[in-house]
Each structure stands twice: as structure tokens, then as C-alpha cells.
Amino acid sequence: MAGSGTAALREREDIILRVENLVVTFRLGRHERVQAVSDVSFDVARGETLGLVGESGCGKSTTAKAIMYAPRPTAGRVTFAGQDMSVLDRESLRKLRPEMQMIYQDPISSLNPRRRVNDIVGEGLSIWGRREGSAERVADTLRAVGIDPEMSGDRRPHEFSGGQCQRICIARSLILEPSVLICDEPVSALDVSVQAQILNLLEDLKASHDLTMLFIAHDLAVVRNISDRVAVMYLGKLCEVGPADSLYARPAHPYTAALIESVPEPDPDIPIPLTALAGDLPSPLAPPSGCRFRTRCPRAQARCTDEEPILRRVTADGVDHVVACHYPLVDAEPDRLATPVRLAPSAAPPLPPSATPEDASPEDAPSSSLSHDATAAPDAADSPPTDDPSASDDSTATAGSEPGGGSEPVEAPPPVDP
Secondary structure (H helix, E strand, O other), X not given: OOOEOOOOOOOOOOEEEEEEEEEEEEEEOOOEEEEEEEEEEEEEEOOOEEEEEOOOOOOHXXXXXXXXXXXXXXXXXXXXXXXXXXXXXXXXXXXXXXXXXXXXXXXXXXOOOOOOXXXXXXXXXXXXXXXXXXXXXXXXXXXXXXOOHHHHOOOOHHHOOHHHHHHHHHHHHHXXXXXXXXXXXXXXXXXXXHHHHHHHHHHHHHHHHOOEEEEEOOOHHHHHHHOOEEEEEEOOEEEEEEEHHHHHHOOOOHHHHHHHHOOOOOOOOOOOOOOOOOOOOOOOOOOOOOOOOHHHOOOOOHHHHHOOXXXXXXXXXXXXXXXXXXXXXXXXXXXXXXXXXXXXXXXXXXXXXXXXXXXXXXXXXXXXXXXXXHHHOOOHHHOOOOOXXXXXXHHXXXXXXXXXXXXXXXXXXXOOOX
């Protein structure tokens, strides 16, 4: 599931964030290097929410930090509102950052424990010299995220719960009125009830502040509820991008399907699906050749070892997906193979009385009739003995018939009284 290529990029005028061939490499020791993000390309339209999902360690958070140029990516290009960030100097990049804010994964450790809430939220205004009316703006922003500024403004982070700290982090990100908000697993450390509150809050703030969001998570249910489109990552590369509802209903990549089926259900009698993932992620220091998912893929073939799949467009139920797979799941469907449509057994017309199995084609008969006739049609010498009287009558009635059907059927003898 190599995920190389730019097929996920769209030609639209309202694209506000565009990531092309992003690569992030870290040095390990003196001689080794690990490529945490490898040739990732996607875009986000204005007012859209793109969900980025994948297993832990697949490169989601590294991608988010590379978009913010913290640190600067090893290769590739990030374009924000038409500006190529890769050519900006340090001061120009600094002036652009207020338009792109980030909510970090751990709400408590991302807050300065020695500072008060009012100071934490208003720090961005102080840095950029927007001190006029800053107290009122801080209070309004805290109210917008559900924090009472009169009761909480002079308190420190350790006096709040995890959900309240996350609300403070959101307020700190919104105080500069950004255009793009990058949410790096903002609800992963919260319980379910608080997760719902934060997600509803983000949806309300997105509508009221006209936000564009990149939402990173490994909880598929959370991503589906908040995202317009979803991108799936595996071992530093994209494997599928598509609309949220269509991707969950008809995944095109085997890894996407395995992730969806791995979501637990509160029923101990539900069997483990056959597509459940086995094993762990391969080491990013030595990723598999060809498709990186082939070592865990139930559909892997020799081509997956030798050839790296490129992102390409496929159609699932009339909706376009971008998938990096030699054998995507949608290709297995009849409409993708252009095979004739077969009637269901209940809708198939009955065979005429004179028709033999040789007269009927697979398109004319249901599969259940084919399997029955294939065992009932041979000559009597090839038919196995049976104790069923009805079966005996059927076999006797056709025993005297020639293959061409020229002779009269032999009348069965009357049953013997016991």
C-alpha cells in the first residue's frame, strides 16, 4: 500500500491547504535514518474537515507537525492559501502561523503549569501586539468553549479536569482567529461523555468561525462523525482517501476494511471477522518491499512484493475513492468486472419441462438450480444409490433415456407393500 502519487489532489479553486509529496525523515544515530512520512499528498478545501486515521505509529502526528513546519519537512511542499511555505524565510513563516493553529494530543502537558488560564489563552495576543481589548477577547473565547472566565480565569491547569484543559487548549488556538485548525487526537485522552462534548464544541466552532480542520485520530467512529472526507495512513503512506460515508460503507482498500471491521461491538457472540488484522506494524527502519501492507494483507499476491502500488481513482457505488492497491476491493464486484447480472433465485424464470442442464446457461438459471441439476442429470450408472423412494423414482424415470433424449422413459415399478 505504497500510497505514492498525487491522485488525491483535486483541481478546485477553494483549496486552502495543499500537501504535495511530503517527506519527513529522522536521523537515528550516526548512520541510520527512518522515514516517518513518505510521499504523502492530499488537500483540504475551505470549510471542510479532513479526517486522518491509522494505527499508532503510522505518521499522523508527524504529518500534522510537518504541515505547521515544526519541524520543517525533509522534502515536499505545503501550500497554504496559495502561498508555498517551502520558499518562505523564517520571519515570513512566523507571520503566517497565526492563520494555522494546532490542538495537541495531551491537553495537560501542552499547558504551562505555572501560568494562569487568562495568561495562557491571551499569550498569542501579547506576542503579536494585539493588547487592546485583549481581556474582553479572552473572556469571550473562554465562554465560547464553555469555560467561565470569572470563575476559572485566575486558576492554573492542575486545577482542571482533562476535558476542561482541552477546552482551554481550544480557546488558546482560536484566540488568533485562524483559518485552519489542526486537531492532533484532541479527544483520545478523554472519556466518552467528554469526547462527545468536545466534538460538538468543535462542530459549533467550525460553523461560527468558518474553520477548516484537519482532524487526526485513531478512533474510527469519532472521525466518521466529524469529517467530510477521510484519509487512511499506514506506515508513513496514504492507502485510501474518500468521502466519509462512502469510505465507511464501501472501503476500497483491504486495510481500510480491516480497520472498520476491527471496531469492537458490545456483543460477545459476534465472531471475529476473517479480515481482522494480525501482527504488528513492520519496522519503519526496514519497510516491506512493494506494498507496505502486503505482510498483513489477505489479498496479497506476488505482484504486491515486486511492484509498489500508486494512488489511483476507483469508483465505489458511484463515488470516487483514491486508493493505493493493485487489487482493491471494489474490483471484485460484478459491476467492476463488467460481468452479466445474474438473477436472484427467487426472481429467476423456471426452466421449461423439456430442458436439460445442458440446455440451460448460467445466465438463465440460479446457482442453486445449477448445483442440483449437475448431480441429478448423470446416467443411472453414475448415480449413487439412495434409500429415498422419491429419489429412486426420479432416477428411474430418466435411467432409460439416451443422452440425446431419443427413447421413451422407463416406467417405474409399483411400490412393494411391506
